[in-house]
Amino acid sequence: MKKFNIYFLGLLSALFVFASCEYEGIDPITEVDPGPDQGAPQVTIMSPADGNVIKVIDEVSSIVIKFGVEDDIEVAMIEVLVNDNVIATMSEFMDYRIVNREVVFDNVTNGEHTVTVRATDLEGNVTSETVNFSKEPPYTPKFENEYLYMPFDGDYVDLITLQSSDVTGDLSFAGESFGGSNAFTGSPDSWLEFPFNGSVGTEFTAAFYYKVSGDPSRAGILVAGADENRTQGFRLFREGSADEQRIKLNIGTGAGESWNDGGVIDVNAGEWVHVAFTVTESQSTIYINGNPVNTGNLAAPIDWTGVEQLTIGAGGETFSYWDHKYDSSALDELRFFDKALSQDEISNLINASAETLSLSFDGNYQDAASNRQITAVGNPGFTGDAAVGSNAYAGADGSYLTASAEGLTSSKLSATFWYKVDATNDRAGILVMGPEDTDNPDAQNKRTQGFRLFREGNAEEQRIKLNVGTGEGESWNDGGVIDVTAGEWVHVAFTISGTETVIYLNGEAVNTGTLSAPIDWTGVDMLSIMSGAPRFTGWGHLADTSNMDELTFFNKVLTEEEIASMMAQ
Structure with missing residues (x-):
């Protein structure tokens, strides 16, 4: 009992001490008059960005609306509207002066849309902020008369009609690609059927x-x-040996058939080859890598009577005899056109199909080549000035873009862009595709894989350099110099083959570097645009405050003539 009384008295003493704290230097909470209302709330919409374009296969998709509202006295109500229809209303907030919220809208259809955030304060002052965005089909035909396009990037969908193929048997993807992230390959007793x-x-x-x-x-x-x-x-098929395969074409003309013995592909080369065939009412032509290899005459136009489906990757139900069964080859970027293309048009198709990333920076970061997701880090902006089009990328400290490396890591590579250099920082990363340096997380600089395009110099001149990792080593190309004081747009390009690198300035080759082995992509999963961060920071090659326009990647080695032609466009 004595022990209990001691504890009880101690507790009372503690309470008295606590109650008297306001007299020991701690002020009590007192109400502060906020004063008169100084004006309407401030509204900021962080997402979607004005002019944002959504491209997904789904006919109906979702969008996350992120916004902030601030008021000097108190926010009374916030309404979120899509296309002038209220989708959310809120009036209870943890902080009545600063509100940051997200709202998901799940009914985004193709077309133009608006997002409006309307805020009202206690005095009835109202502020509305509106941004425009649009949803487009996942693919807009890039070529005149394009009828069908299957990129085989993880699905078997024609991106023009959004129709899917029926799968017979057990199919998987090739695990490699010419363009995009994957390609089709057949397997025993398996193929695709498309209407x-x-x-x-x-x-x-x-x-x-x-x-x-x-x-x-x-x-x-x-x-x-x-x-x-x-x-x-028609029937397009191959015959041959383990060393070479001949591509052949058979066309039905109603009362008869036409044969075209095509041309030969070297199996041992293990390279992607562009194959095309054209059919007119009087002849067929087979092209390999843009060159016509054989022509066949037709006694009459092709007869489509009874044809209901296209079989991809096998002879299928109508041409499995003569052992024309499944094809274990890799097939990518399948296109049909409702006209017979000329040789020049096929050559243009080949060049355009080699684009793996295309950013015009005309007010957005939309990849026109493959609809790749581009992520902005920090606060990059746009210039209001452009080498081509209406706008260009404007770099800022701590700011850059990133994208997945999927579909960009080919053994042959080229990149081109327009560049107006700013030497506020005397060195910066421009384009980097390198592996994570786990041994140096705060100063990453692993250079045995991928590549690093960067600049170094002073306020008067900057040298464009390229470093390429070859697995066990690295290759350097010291490039060429840009005059900073000229303040002009300069066309920059570089190419990487299996044996060398070349840097071009304004269409002219300025330096060549030798590769002891082809570029090694092991561990490379990210592209950084306009910064060395996060994979090339060890030597201070951070964000580039320069301007960039019309960035394009290719999975081929461009010639000097092709680079000059692109520069002139």
């Missing part, structure tokens, strides 16, 4: 990239037939 009734017309073109396999020794590639008689539709 195809001949509405492409009697004159048409098919084109694709192909890494041929000699196993099995013969296979169907693209087949659109009505039955096994070969008098309707």
Whole structure:
């Protein structure tokens, strides 16, 4: 009992001490008059950005609306509207002066849209802020008369009609690609079937990239037939050996058939080859890498009677005889056109198809080549001035763009862009695709994989340099110098082949570097644009405050003539 009384008295003493604290230097909470209302609330919409474009396969998608509202006295109500329809209303806030919220809208359809955030304070002052955004189909035809496009980037969808192929058997993807992130490959007793009734017309073109396999020794590639008689539709197939395969074409003309013995692909080269064939009412032509290799005459136009589907990767139900069964080759970037393309048009198609990333920076970071997701770090902006188009990227301290490296890591690579250099920082990263340096997380500088394009110099001149990792070593190209004081747009390009690198300024080759081995992409999963961060910071190559326009990547080595042509466009 004595012990309990001691504890009780101690507790009372503590309470008295606590109650008297306001007299020991701690002020009590007192109400402060906020004064008169100075004006309407301030509204900021962080997402979507004005002019943002959504491109997804889904016909209806979602968008996250991020916004902030501030008022000098108290926010009474906030309304969020999409296309002038209220989708959310809120009036209770943890902090009545500063509100940051997110609202998800799940009914975004194709077309133009507006997001409005309307805030009202206690005095009835109202502020509205509106941004515009749009949703577009995942792919807008890039070429005239384009009828079908299948990129095979993890699905079997035609991006023009959004129709899916039916899968027969057990198919997987190639795990490699010419463009994008993946490619089609067949397997035993397996193929794709796509609705195809001949509405492409009697004159048409098919084109694709192909890494041929000699196993099995013969296979169907693209087949659109009505039955096994070969008098309707067409059959594109291959025959040969483990060393070479001949691409052939058979066309049904109703009362008969036409044969085109095509041309040969070297299996051992293991390279992506562009294959195309054109059909007119009187002849067919097969092209390999843009060159016509053989022509076949047609006694009559192609007959589409009874043709209902296109079989991809096998002879299918109408052409499996003669052992034209599944094709284990890799096939990518399949396109059909409802006209017979000329040789020049096929060459242009090849050049355009080699684009793997294309950023015009005309007020947004939309990748026109493959709809790649681009992420902004920090606060990069736009110039209001451009080398081409209406706008360009404006660099800022601590700011840059990132994108997935998927589909960019080819053995042959080129990149081009316009550049107006700012030497406020005497060195900076421009384009970096390197692995994470886990041994030096705060000063990353692992240079045995990927590449690093950067600049170094002073307030008067900056040298553009390139470093390429070859697995066990690295290669340096000391590039060329840009005059900072000129304040002009300069066209910059570089190419990487299996043996060398070349840097071009304004269309002229300024330096060449030798590679002891091809570029090694091990561990490379990210592209940084206009900064060395986060993978190339060890030597202070941080954000670039320069301006950039019309950035394009290619999975081929551009020639000097091609670079000069792009510069002149």
